[in-house]
Amino acid sequence: MFSIDQFMLQLPVYFDYNATTPCDPRVVEAMLPYFSRYFGNPASHNHSFGWEAEEAVEQAREQVAKLVGADPKEIIFTSGATEADNLAIKGVFETYAVKGNHIITCSTEHKAVLDTCSHLEKNGAEVTYLAVDKNGSIDLAAMEAAIKPSTILIAIMYANNETGTIMPVKEIGAIAKRRGVIFFSDATQAVGKIPVNVIDDGIDLLSLSGHKMYGPKGVGVLYIRRKNPRIKLTAQLDGGGHERGVRSGTLNVPGIVGLGKACEICGAEMETEFNRIKSLRDKLETALLQIENSFLNGDKNRRLANVTNIAFKFAEGDSLIMAINKNVAVSSGAACSSATPEPSHVLKAMGIDDELASSSIRFSLGRFTTAEEIDYVIEEVTAKGQELKKTKSLIQESNS
Secondary structure, eight states, X not given: OOOOTTXXXXXXXXXBTTTOOOOOHHHHHHHTHHHHTTOOOTTOTTSHHHHHHHHHHHHHHHHHHHHHTOOGGGEEEESSHHHHHHHXXXXXXXXXXXXXXXXXXXXXXXXXXXXXXXXXXXXXXXXXXXXXXXXXXXXXXXXXXXXXXXXXXXXXOSBOTTTOBBOOHHHHHHXXXXXXXXXEEEOTXXXXXXXXXXXXXXXXXXXEEGGGTTSOSSOEEEEEOOSSSOOOOOOSSOSSOTTTTTSOSOOOHHHHHHHHHHHHHHHHHHHHHHHHHHHHHHHHHHHHTTSTTEEEESOSSSBOTTEEEEEETTSOTTHHHHHHTTTEEOBSSOGGGTTOOSOOHHHHHTTOOHHHHHTEEEEEOOTTOOHHHHHHHHHHHHHHHHHHHHHHHHHHHHHO
């Protein structure tokens, strides 16, 4: 197991692991030979350079498959989860158009899913966006009630990227199976952090991304079930018929090798890592919730161990983030939406008003988070929070 004891407290500290993770040094080490020594194209079947690259890709395919309980032949490599999401949703919509055009998803999905569904609505799709409760979870009865003869896909994420709320995936899978509907889950935040098994969970399509689990950016996976039922997808990229004709394009061999190694490490160290990170998260959360007018967003129990999303009612918009961002890297929501000044669509869907949603911060921890960093963030947020409250009080007094 990789040790973090070698790291001393250095500023700034990183608490945005749900946005991206640093590459584990063991992952980098595994990748390096495939940039120069083993540089072949795995589609080159006539010489040893291609054979070596292909062998490395197939080993990675096995490593990924093992982590999610799939057959290696069901693993398709992509450029990331966004591409995998698009391939899954658009691929189903085009392939099963003869059956229907109805898709069921959730209002708190990642933009890669929501924007894809919105795009398909312009092309004739009917999309039902399920509401969530105050914890960010869907109502299973409402989901099943939304299914109709024209329903071809249920797209519900495994765990939310902003709050960490874990969806009732196994129950969703059982309903989808019983009703004969394909079930796709964006598991980008879940895979590598908690046990995910596509067979046990009844998942037909699943996406993940390397850079969320200490692998490199620019590589991801789409799992496509091969039996009971066999899922077919219309390719979204043409040119060469790579990846069993589903996703054309020369494979990113170093990235794929890195993703495979990242999956292997996560599988071996998941339980130990879960317990350590949860302990650190709980310490951070308990301390920050002691600050007056601070509230937890999301499900306290059914969530990922590495994330806490806290609203600071005394703060104006993202003023607290601005106050701490020189030394503490955090976010107010998904990285893909950070340039958008609007309050988080996830928190709004949970019934949180714009003011409170705008003053919420997501703290996400990871493999290299230390106890010293937790102590520092507690001190920094508490101190800056007190300064903001004092400033707000003075402004209110001057205006009265």
